[in-house]
Amino acid sequence: MTDKNSAKERTAIKRTGNNRKKEPEQAERNSSLCPVSKLCGGCQYLDMPYERQLKLKQQQMQKLLGSFCKVYPIAGMENPFHYRNKVHAVFGWKKGEVVSGVYQENTHNLIPVERCMIEDEKSDEIIGTIRNMLKSFKIRTYDEDSGYGLLRHVLIRRGFATNEIMVVLITASPVFPSKNHFVQALRKAHPEITTIVQNINGRGTSMVLGEKEHILYGKGAIEDILCGCRFRISSRSFYQVNPVQAEKLYDKAVELAGLTGKEVVLDAYCGIGTIGIIAARKAKQVIGVELNRDAVRDAIQNAKGNRISNIRFYCNDATRFMSQMAKDGAEADVVLMDPPRAGSTEEFIRAVKAVRAKRVVYVSCGPETLARDLKVFGKLGYQACGVWVYDMFPAVRHVETVALLTRKAQ
Numbered sequence: 001m002t003d004k005n006s007a008k009e010r011t012a013i014k015r016t017g018n019n020r021k022k023e024p025e026q027a028e029r030n031s032s033l034c035p036v037s038k039l040c041g042g043c044q045y046l047d048m049p050y051e052r053q054l055k056l057k058q059q060q061m062q063k064l065l066g067s068f069c070k071v072y073p074i075a076g077m078e079n080p081f082h083y084r085n086k087v088h089a090v091f092g093w094k095k096g097e098v099v100s101g102v103y104q105e106n107t108h109n110l111i112p113v114e115r116c117m118i119e120d121e122k123s124d125e126i127i128g129t130i131r132n133m134l135k136s137f138k139i140r141t142y143d144e145d146s147g148y149g150l151l152r153h154v155l156i157r158r159g160f161a162t163n164e165i166m167v168v169l170i171t172a173s174p175v176f177p178s179k180n181h182f183v184q185a186l187r188k189a190h191p192e193i194t195t196i197v198q199n200i201n202g203r204g205t206s207m208v209l210g211e212k213e214h215i216l217y218g219k220g221a222i223e224d225i226l227c228g229c230r231f232r233i234s235s236r237s238f239y240q241v242n243p244v245q246a247e248k249l250y251d252k253a254v255e256l257a258g259l260t261g262k263e264v265v266l267d268a269y270c271g272i273g274t275i276g277i278i279a280a281r282k283a284k285q286v287i288g289v290e291l292n293r294d295a296v297r298d299a300i301q302n303a304k305g306n307r308i309s310n311i312r313f314y315c316n317d318a319t320r321f322m323s324q325m326a327k328d329g330a331e332a333d334v335v336l337m338d339p340p341r342a343g344s345t346e347e348f349i350r351a352v353k354a355v356r357a358k359r360v361v362y363v364s365c366g367p368e369t370l371a372r373d374l375k376v377f378g379k380l381g382y383q384a385c386g387v388w389v390y391d392m393f394p395a396v397r398h399v400e401t402v403a404l405l406t407r408k409a410q
Contacts, residue, residue: 041105043395069384080394087123091141123156159224164194238271256404263333268318273299286311326354343369360405
């Protein structure tokens with residue numbers, strides 16, 4: 001996201017979110033920075049020197065996307081460690097001890113993790129405290145095979161600019177013995193926690209979060225600042241996990257939209273309204289479309305909190321919404337799109353054409369599907385003008401990109 005008028009808040013993100021002592025980086029590491037990296041499988045590039053990581057990712061993007069347009073140099077991080085503001089831990093039982101960590105890649109084997117090189121350090125510390133508290137409170141972790149036990153997962157989200165912290169305790173049952181005493185003990189150990197939520201997931205599913213929640217302490221959500229705008233983040237909200245890089249990415253996205261104050265902007269897959277709210281300050285009108293009802297609710301609150309009056313949010317399928325717009329004779333000057341890793345669809349791209357969008361700003365966390373979609377855009381009369389690459393996920397093979405497409409003259 002992008003606000004150029006908020007240097008103080010931008011500094012706050014850098015100070016609280018990523019201004020930690022750099023981890024040692026050798027030309028070649030003799031031993032792994034993480035004792036479980038080979039078992040976990042989450043950080044494929046962890047032991048590769050950072051400059052080499054960036055070079056490899058740049059080469060991959062050039063190979064994948066270079067035939068469509070210019071691929072600009074990748075934007076890396078000053079400190080590529082402990083950047084994740086969202087930390088999830090699976091809880092279980094091994095050899096008579098409570099353990100927490102992650103599932104081994106493509107399995108349900110629980111790998112104990114105490115410190116992760118890409119996760120927020122304070123969040124890891126809180127998870128360790130919870131792990132140590134369970135025995136004294138006689139709380140059993142959930143067993144998938146027997147269906148016995150209470151605590152399944154812990155999810156922690158931290159606002160790097162605000163330092164607000166949300167702890168989500170995901171339980172198999174709404175019955176939480178001694179929950180008030182548990183909350184008091186956790187808050188005493190970590191007074192920096194601003195809200196605690198119990199999420200109930202009693203289903204036999206790999207989904208982490210259930211549908212029902214109880215607020216145990218605080219307001220049930222946190223806030224963070226990106227690009228000068230304040231955003232409410234609930235347990236289910238989509239919010240970029242690396243806010244330091246997200247600012248750079250969204251700055252570029254709004255710049256590429258070329259807004260002059262006269263444009264109607266459609267923000268598809270808008271989530272909690274982040275990029276649309278930022279763009280609204282430079283546009284005539286913004287329309288946000290999102291299928292997730294919880295996210296739309298957060299987006300409306302976020303617009304009100306930032307006193308943005310020229311944006312409207314709709315709970316709808318973006319393809320269906322744009323198709324109806326076109327039938328009604330309505331047009332959009334710019335379409336902002338940030339789909340999931342699976343990318344978009346040909347039907348969606350046809351709907352973009354139907355609303356006669358002059359510019360499309362495509363934010364992608366899946367470069368393979370971006371390449372596929374750029375081909376479709378090309379067939380339907382849009383020219384890719386450039387791709388900008390951001391290392392949103394150091395130590396991991398993924399990257400985030402933003403591409404600009406313009407409608408070819410007819």
